[in-house]
Amino acid sequence: MSQVLVVTxxxxxxxxxxxxxxxGAALAHDGAKVVVIDFDVxxxxxxxxxxxxxxxxxxxxxxxxxxxxxxxxxxxxxxLENLHLLPASQTRDKDALTQDGVEKVIAxxxxxxxxxxxxxxxxxxxxxxxxxxxxxxAIVVTNPEVSSVRDSDRIIGILDAKTARAERGExxxxxxxxxxxxxxxxxxxxxxxxDDVLEILSCPLLGIVPExxxxxxxxxxxxxxxxxNPQSAPARAYFDAARRLKGEQIPMLVQGxxxxxxxxxxxxxxx
Amino acid sequence: MNLLRFFRSGSAxxxxxxxxxxxxxxxxxxxxxxxxxxxxxEILAVIGRHVTFExxxxxxxxDRGKSVSTLAVDIEIPNNRTAGALAA
Numbered sequence: 001m002s003q004v005l006v007v008t009x010x011x012x013x014x015x016x017x018x019x020x021x022x023x024g025a026a027l028a029h030d031g032a033k034v035v036v037i038d039f040d041v042x043x044x045x046x047x048x049x050x051x052x053x054x055x056x057x058x059x060x061x062x063x064x065x066x067x068x069x070x071x072x073x074x075x076x077x078x079x080l081e082n083l084h085l086l087p088a089s090q091t092r093d094k095d096a097l098t099q100d101g102v103e104k105v106i107a108x109x110x111x112x113x114x115x116x117x118x119x120x121x122x123x124x125x126x127x128x129x130x131x132x133x134x135x136x137x138a139i140v141v142t143n144p145e146v147s148s149v150r151d152s153d154r155i156i157g158i159l160d161a162k163t164a165r166a167e168r169g170e171x172x173x174x175x176x177x178x179x180x181x182x183x184x185x186x187x188x189x190x191x192x193x194x195d196d197v198l199e200i201l202s203c204p205l206l207g208i209v210p211e212x213x214x215x216x217x218x219x220x221x222x223x224x225x226x227x228x229n230p231q232s233a234p235a236r237a238y239f240d241a242a243r244r245l246k247g248e249q250i251p252m253l254v255q256g257x258x259x260x261x262x263x264x265x266x267x268x269x270x271x
Numbered sequence: 272m273n274l275l276r277f278f279r280s281g282s283a284x285x286x287x288x289x290x291x292x293x294x295x296x297x298x299x300x301x302x303x304x305x306x307x308x309x310x311x312x313e314i315l316a317v318i319g320r321h322v323t324f325e326x327x328x329x330x331x332x333x334d335r336g337k338s339v340s341t342l343a344v345d346i347e348i349p350n351n352r353t354a355g356a357l358a359a
Contacts, residue, residue, distance in 0.1 A: 153294050153297070154297075191283055
């Protein structure tokens with residue numbers, strides 16, 4: 001059974017593309033067949049974060065227009081043979097992305113992949129609504145900061161109203177992924193805590209990705225953080241989140257803090 | 272909440288309180304126009320089956336009170352047409 005996920009947030013710059021790449025690589029690393037789709041027509045970046053920018057020949061719009069077949073547009077990752085990218089086009093014509101076209105592409109991908117992860121553009125316009133349109137579940141990426149939380153609330157409302165599932169009277173499962181979290185600042189009362197964000201958005205938590213230089217380092221070299229430094233705190237947080245997506249029960253830790261190291265030691269002994 | 276702010280010296284409690292107030296407001300505001308649009312469409316469809324009226328001579332108002340809300344539907348129906356419809 002394939003799962004279609006949308007990684008969305010409303011606000012830009014909170015870590016949608018980073019999270020798409022990191023989770024896609026984590027799921028593919030564990031053996032699943034994964035495709036990540038860039039829906040940010042005109043401003044594509046998932047290719048760059050995955051280090052595939054020089055290998056793009058055809059894109060999503062080409063497939064929708066019938067210029068290329070789907071297999072021609074899919075780029076296989078050089079490190080993980082299970083991981084594929086369907087890039088966005090750099091054309092400025094956003095109308096090229098049609099609802100029927102997206103529906104057909106997703107249906108075709110469902111036959112070949114276990115996970116189809118749609119990287120949404122920021123905002124609530126066409127690109128964003130089409131990215132979420134055929135999703136079974138959504139990952140709402142939020143920073144512990146007022147404007148990001150407000151926009152996430154808005155996006156959650158749209159997920160409940162404008163997706164194909166919502167229109168059929170079904171549910172789109174929503175998972176909150178808190179990124180750029182700084183446990184020290186939260187403890188000092190300088191940043192919203194995890195509990196604050198959960199209470200305000202009342203959405204189940206998928207993971208907590210700590211603020212880390214590793215994320216920038218990974219994007220600099222074009223490798224998902226989960227592959228570039230799998231032992232780093234953000235990578236471990238993404239691996240945990242990927243396992244939760246698969247339905248595994250994993251204790252929620254803020255990776256990289258002292259508490260988590262102790263808990264990890266005890267967890268290992270117990271296992 | 273004020274007690275909490277007293278103990279936690281940072282600005283995060285302020286952020287939390289502002290968000291809670293804002294989102295409570297926005298969620299209500301976000302739902303209201305949609306509900307009214309649906310009500311308007313469905314009520315007019317039912318009435319339109321029996322009487323003829325001008326769509327722009329319709330007023331629908333939703334007043335939200337503390338314990339009760341009232342929905343007021345005001346439709347102007349020309350007398351001659353009503354009589355015809357009721358007689359038929």
